[in-house]
Structure formats: C-alpha cells, structure tokens
Amino acid sequence: MKKISIVVPCYNEEESLPIFYEQVEKIVHKIKADIEYIFVNDGSKDKTLEVLKKLSKEDKRVRFLSFSRNFGKESAILAGLEASTGDYVTTMDADLQDPPELLIEMFETLEEGEYDICAAKSRSRNGYSFLRKKFTKWFYKIIAHISKTEMVDGARDFRLMRRVVVDAVISMQEYNRYSKGLFSFVGFKTKWIEFENQERVAGTTKWSFWKLFAYAIEGIVAFSTAPLIFAALLGVVLCFVSLIMIVFIIVRTLLFGDPVSGWPSLVCIIFFLSGVQLFATGIIGEYLAKTYLETKKRPIYIVKETEKGRL
Ligand code: UDP
Ligand code: MG
Helix, strand or coil, X not given: CCEEEEEEEECCCCCHHHHHHHHHHHHHCXXXXXXXXXXXXXXCCCCHHHHHHHHHHHCCCEEEEEECCXXXXXXXXXXXXXXXXXXXXXXXXCCCCCCCCHHHHHHHXXXXXXXXXXXXXXXXXXXXXXXXXXXXXXXXXXXXXXXXXXXXXXXXXXXXXXHHHHHHHHHCCCCCCCXXXXXXXXXXXXXXXXXXXXXXXXXXCCCCHHHHHHHHHHHHHHHCCHHHHHHHHHHHHHHHHHHHHHHHHHHHHHHHCCCCCCXXXXXXXXXXXXXXXXXXXXXXXXXXXXXXXXXXXXXXXXXXXXXXXXX
C-alpha cells in the first residue's frame, strides 16, 4: 500500500487544528493508502504545541516538529518535507482553506501514473481584501514577464507530489525560500485542479499587507534578475538623453552666445539623477543582501521538540 504524508505548517492555529484533523480524517478514510501527518509548529505563541502533543498521543500516525522560534511558512514546509517518509507528499494549510476532499482526486491522478504532481488552484480570492486582490493580480502579471520560472496565478501550496518531486524540492537548500517558485522550478508534469477559494475556519490570517508586499519583492528577487537589467537600461537611456542635451547646449551657445541662466532646471536635474542613482543602487543592494544571507549558510530552521520528546 502507498503512503501519503500530509505536511501542515502551523503558526498560532490552536483553534483550527482540531477542526482540520477531524475534516481531513473524514476524507482520508476513503483513500486506500497509509497516512502520516507531519505538523510543523512554527514557533506559535498560543497552545498549538499542546494541541499537537495531544493529537500525537491519541493517534500514532500524527508526528510533529516544533521550531525554536517563528521561521516562516516556507521554512516550516521544508522541515515537513524533509521529515516526510511517504511515497506521496502533500502540503496543506491548517485553516482548511485547502479543501481536503481534493485529496481523493489528487491521489487518483497520481495513481494513474501520467502526472507527477497534482496541484490546487483557486478560481477566486473570496475572503481577501480588495487591495490584496489587486496587488496579487499585479504581482503575477509582473513576474510572468520578468521570470523564466512560471508562477501560476491562484496556485496554492496545496499539492500532492511524488517522492522524486519532493526530493528535488528538498535539494534546493537556499535560505531565501519562495516556495511557489521552488515548486515550479523543479518542473515535472503537473495537473491543475480548480476550486472556489474558501474562507479560514478559525483564527486570523498571518499575513499583513506589508508582510505580503515584502514577500512579493522576495519572490521577484529570488526568481528574476530583470530589475538589475532595468537599472542598467535606465542608465543607458539617461546617458542618451544627456548626450542630446550636450549637443543642444553646444549648438545653442555657438549660435546665440551664452546668457547665464538655468539654475532651477539644474537643481531639478541634480535631484532627478540622484534619485535615479539611489534607486538603482537600492536594486543592486537588494540582490547583494540576498547573496550575503545565502553565503552565511545559516540553518533554514531549528527544531526544538518532536513527538518523541525534546531534542
Ligand atoms: N504559517 C506558518 N508560519 C508563519 C505564517 C503562517 O507556518 O509564519 C502557516 C499558517 O499556520 C497556515 C499557513 O501557513 O497553516 C497559511 O497561513 P495563513 O492562512 O495565515 O495565510 P493566508 O491563507 O492568509 O494566505
Ligand atoms: Mg489561510
């Protein structure tokens, strides 16, 4: 019999977890496969760890890892994938925004043998704010143009993958993890299932607008070097403009003499060009910062406790 590992990143999910477990149990009973749960407690400040301890006592198939602090969802997913032992592995949010009933179709798809990944994609973004919907749309439009790695609009991290795919994702040990990009980067044949976006069952979203904005920038920096080219192009265009200006001024001086004026325009030009230079330096700095973090080779997560006890 095949084994499915269910990896669940959890950050302050004490209310959602019992409901999640109950709902998923209802579904996986219908699947002819062994199940293993791997909950990753990402430094929660509420009673998530207690809930996980209780679950793992009652059900031997429930395993958990608990981080020493909050490392972020991406790190939690990596930890879960590394700890998983199943032939198939799925990653799901703890808030039931990933409908567990899709697992049945995902499992059947992989069993047929043609596909290596079966992933979920939400048709709508119900339950998210107007601003968040707009910015998400723009993000996908921009990244589609500037990155070779394809990011599917509406794609969730919810997917069932074969072991080879999981091993490929684990092999990418980068510190700046943008999981949508990493999942897409490894390739393999993917089948997409569409569904209507669900609202969270309990608790609140862990993503503020600014956290999400920073995450989008991270995604762009991690999977595209286009902003660097943009900075360089801007430089070339400005050089060209200045060349035209020089010719214009020389010709004007030769023809009409040189009445001294133009202080305000000079100040404007200095301000504009300083701004452009700082902007370009900022872009380079962003890439440099990421490179700096990568070269430190710091651990992506630190585990403090598992279902077997404290480490
Ligand atoms: N999560 C996590 N660490 C974090 C933030 C979130 O492990 O620092 C988990 C969270 O518990 C949930 C999933 O990631 O299972 C998705 O988070 P959330 O539902 O808040 O995101 P949204 O659905 O609003 O995008
Ligand atoms: Mg959610």
